[in-house]
Amino acid sequence: xxxxxxxxxxxxxxxxxxxxxxxxxxxxxxxxxxxxxxxxxxxxxxxxxxxxxxxxxxxxxxxxxxxxxxxxxxxxxxxxxxxxxxxxxxxxxxxxxxxxxxxxxxxxxxxxxxxxxxxxxxxxxxxxxxxxxxxxxxxxxxxxxxxxxxxxxxxxxxxxxxxxxxxxxxxxxxxxxxxxxxxxxxxxxxxxxxxxxxxxxxxxxxxxxxxxxxxxxxxxxxxxxxxxxxxxxxxxxxxxxxx
Amino acid sequence: xxxxxxxxxxxxxxxxxxxxxxxxxxxxxxxxxxxxxxxxxxxxxxxxxxxxxxxxxxxxxxxxxxxxxxxxxxxxxxxxxxxxxxxxxxxxxxxxxxxxxxxxxxxxxxxxxxxxxxxxxxxxxxxxxxxxxxxxxxxxxxxxxxxxxxxxxxxxxxxxxxxxxxxxxxxxxxxxxxxxxxxxxxxxxxxxxxxxxxxxxxxxxxxxxxxxxxxxxxxxxxxxxxxxxxxxxxxxxxxxxxx
Numbered sequence: 499x500x501x502x503x504x505x506x507x508x509x510x511x512x513x514x515x516x517x518x519x520x521x522x523x524x525x526x527x528x529x530x531x532x533x534x535x536x537x538x539x540x541x542x543x544x545x546x547x548x549x550x551x552x553x554x555x556x557x558x559x560x561x562x563x564x565x566x567x568x569x570x571x572x573x574x575x576x577x578x579x580x581x582x583x584x585x586x587x588x589x590x591x592x593x594x595x596x597x598x599x600x601x602x603x604x605x606x607x608x609x610x611x612x613x614x615x616x617x618x619x620x621x622x623x624x625x626x627x628x629x630x631x632x633x634x635x636x637x638x639x640x641x642x643x644x645x646x647x648x649x650x651x652x653x654x655x656x657x658x659x660x661x662x663x664x665x666x667x668x669x670x671x672x673x674x675x676x677x678x679x680x681x682x683x684x685x686x687x688x689x690x691x692x693x694x695x696x697x698x699x700x701x702x703x704x705x706x707x708x709x710x711x712x713x714x715x716x717x718x719x720x721x722x723x724x725x726x727x728x729x730x731x732x733x734x735x736x737x738x739x740x741x
Numbered sequence: 742x743x744x745x746x747x748x749x750x751x752x753x754x755x756x757x758x759x760x761x762x763x764x765x766x767x768x769x770x771x772x773x774x775x776x777x778x779x780x781x782x783x784x785x786x787x788x789x790x791x792x793x794x795x796x797x798x799x800x801x802x803x804x805x806x807x808x809x810x811x812x813x814x815x816x817x818x819x820x821x822x823x824x825x826x827x828x829x830x831x832x833x834x835x836x837x838x839x840x841x842x843x844x845x846x847x848x849x850x851x852x853x854x855x856x857x858x859x860x861x862x863x864x865x866x867x868x869x870x871x872x873x874x875x876x877x878x879x880x881x882x883x884x885x886x887x888x889x890x891x892x893x894x895x896x897x898x899x900x901x902x903x904x905x906x907x908x909x910x911x912x913x914x915x916x917x918x919x920x921x922x923x924x925x926x927x928x929x930x931x932x933x934x935x936x937x938x939x940x941x942x943x944x945x946x947x948x949x950x951x952x953x954x955x956x957x958x959x960x961x962x963x964x965x966x967x968x969x970x971x972x973x974x975x976x977x978x979x980x981x982x983x984x
Contacts, residue, residue, distance in 0.1 A: 508862040553863075577860060585860035617820060617828035619751040620796075620867070 501572060502560045502592040504739075508583040510623040510732070513550040515557065524548075524584065528559070531579035535572070536565040545598040545739045546605065549691070551731035553624070555608075556587070558739045560598045596741075604668065604740040606684035609697045609733045614677045625678070626733030630705055634674045637700050641670040641681070643713040644696065651720040653699070655691030655728065663689055682737070691728050699726030744815060745803045745835040747982075751826040753866040753975070756793040758800065767791075767827065771802070774822035778815070779808040788841040788982045789848065792934070794974035796867070798851075799830070801982045803841045839984075847911065849927035849981040852940045852972065857920045868921070869976030873948055877917045880943050884913040884924070886957040887939065894963040896942070898934030898971065906932055925980070934971050942969030 505528075513521035517529070525542060532540045542561040548554060567575065569589035576586040595601075612621045615629040644650075644667050651663040667685040674680075681700070683693055699716060702708050708726070716724045748771075756764035760772070768785060775783045785804040791797060810818065812832035819829040838844075855864045858872040887893075887910050894906040910928040924943070926936055942959060945951050951969070959967045 506862055508865075555863075582860070582865045583862045585862050587859060616830060617825070619749055619826045619828050620798075622751075622825045624863070 499565070500560055500562050500592050500594050500596055501569065501589055502558060502596060502598070503572070503576075503589045504587045505557050505559070506555050506585045506587060507553065507557065508624070509548060509551050509553045511581075511583060514552065515544045515546070515548045515554075524557075525559075527580065527584065528576070531576050532561065532563075534579050535575040536563060536567065538563055538565065543598045545602050546688075546736070547690075548736060549694075549731045549734075551623070552734045552736070553732075554736040556738050557736055558598050558602075558741075560592065560596055562594075601741055602687075602739055604684060604686045605688065605736060606682065606738040606740075607688070607693045608735045608737045609681040609683075609693060609729065610735065611679040611681070611697075611733055612677060613674075613679055623732050626730050628701065630701075632674075632679055632701075632704050634672050634679060636710060637672050637681075637704060639710065640700055640703055640713040641672060641683075643711075643717060644683075645670050648717055649720055650689055650692055650717070652716050652722055652725045653692045653695045654689035654722060655695065656722060660689070665689065665692075684738075693734060694729045694731065695722075695725050695727075697729035697733070701729065702726035742808070743803055743805050743835050743837050743839055744812065744832055745801060745839060745841070746815070746819075746832045747830045748800050748802070749798050749828050749830060750796065750800065751867070752791060752794050752796045754824075754826060757795065758787045758789070758791045758797075767800075768802075770823065770827065771819070774819050775804065775806075777822050778818040779806060779810065781806055781808065786841045788845050789931075789979070790933075791979060792937075792974045792977075794866070795977045795979070796975075797979040799981050800979055801841050801845075801984075803835065803839055805837075841982075844984055845930075845982055847927060847929045847983040848931065848979060849925065849983075850931070850936045851978040851980045852924040852926075852936060852976045853978065854922040854924070854940075854976055855920060856917075856922050866975050869973050871944065873944075875917075875922055875944075875947050877915050877922060879953060880915050880924075880947060882953065883943055883946055883956040884915060884926075886954075886960060887926075888913050891960055892963055893932055893935055893960070895959050895965055895968045896935045896938045897932035897965060898938065899965060903932070908932065908935075927981075936977060937972045937974065938965075938968050938970075940972035940976070944972065945969035 515524045517525040542559045545558040572589040610625040612625040612627045647666040670683045758767045760768040785802045788801040815832040853868040855868040855870045890909040913926045
């Protein structure tokens with residue numbers, strides 16, 4: 499039986515999703531919980547890697563199992579064994595060929611910036627605190643440049659270099675609510691650190707270190723060195739996974 | 742010199758604001774931080790008690806000091822010594838007769854309900870998870886009954902019984918945003934557990950255990966036993982303190 503599971507997690511205490519040998523990945527604790535629940539040693543397939551400290555409102559994995567437990571029992575059973583910073587939202591039986599990574603049609607990410615010089619205990623580890631006042635209209639124009647099908651090599655972290663760096667961005671927007679800014683980006687796929695480098699570059703434009711219109715030029719350069727810094731992980735949320 | 746300080750805190754790890762002997766109150770850690778910063782043993786005066794697990798977006802205290810540090814240095818210095826779940830927002834010199842509790846003209850509280858049967862790691866300890874679907878229009882009418890000057894004896898926890906249980910509620914409202922409900926109540930003062938008993942009573946009306954219109958009858962009864970349960974602390978936020 500192939501089971502598709504949707505979870506949400508606060509990534510602060512984990513070294514990303516992937517199983518780690520000398521650190522705790524989300525995958526480690528879920529496979530441990532599955533072992534307790536089903537008695538089976540399982541190799542779960544995640545929809546993507548996420549970096550240490552990155553959060554997910556909706557992360558999908560699948561696993562093949564001989565268990566007789568129905569999906570409802572898998573949800574409550576896993577939640578019983580998991581810490582409060584990981585929640586299982588749903589589980590369903592899917593066709594055998596469903597693969598959380600290969601079957602994925604797209605994803606939506608959100609990057610939350612707490613635009614303030616002051617500490618806020620409620621955003622600790624849950625948003626990137628950034629003290630320079632953000633001009634969201636300026637950044638909205640920059641974001642427009644990445645929408646569509648492009649080669650995103652300039653926005654790919656070096657550890658994740660791949661032959662094919664072309665991705666399609668469906669939508670990219672920035673919205674302010676008081677001193678909170680939310681950058682939402684959806685696309686058919688994302689390169690290693692891509693969102694965080696896009697956000698870091700936007701912040702350098704905001705700081706006047708780059709001229710307006712820079713995003714389009716950086717995209718065309720196909721060179722990671724032309725883009726800006728990598729924004730920290732604590733602002734990043736995987737919001738939705740499309741199949 | 743009399744200093745007025747505004748802080749925000751996540752109350753989950755503290756036994757309320759007040760100094761405790763066998764547990765850690767917010768007051769303990771702030772007085773410890775002040776000792777490190779100024780070398781003085783201080784008895785700070787808080788604007789109110791808050792229960793264990795209750796949060797504050799804006800909590801005010803004052804203290805008398807001989808320190809030569811200016812208010813700006815007090816903010817950065819205290820933040821340096823405090824854990825990330827308490828943030829000092831501002832400090833200012835005030836007249837000698839300013840008293841965080843007695844000078845207070847009113848407060849605004851917020852109670853956040855995550856109206857869902859499912860766990861959500863981002864609301865853990867930060868909202869009350871409640872599975873029965875809330876009819877916010879029904880509860881809005883009930884809240885209208887408490888606005889104005891009333892004797893709130895029915896909504897006073899037994900530990901906090903006082904001679905004078907008359908308080909004025911300036912405004913009381915409930916708003917939904919998706920599966921999050923926010924109840925906002927402001928007034929000139931609040932009795933022990935008053936907001937939590939009001940919320941618990943609203944939830945019993947929502948559950949059909951009491952008839953619509955019950956709030957006005959309970960208020961008139963002047964009897965704690967007529968009101969509903971005390972809602973849990975993790976949904977409660979002290980939002981603003983008025984002087």
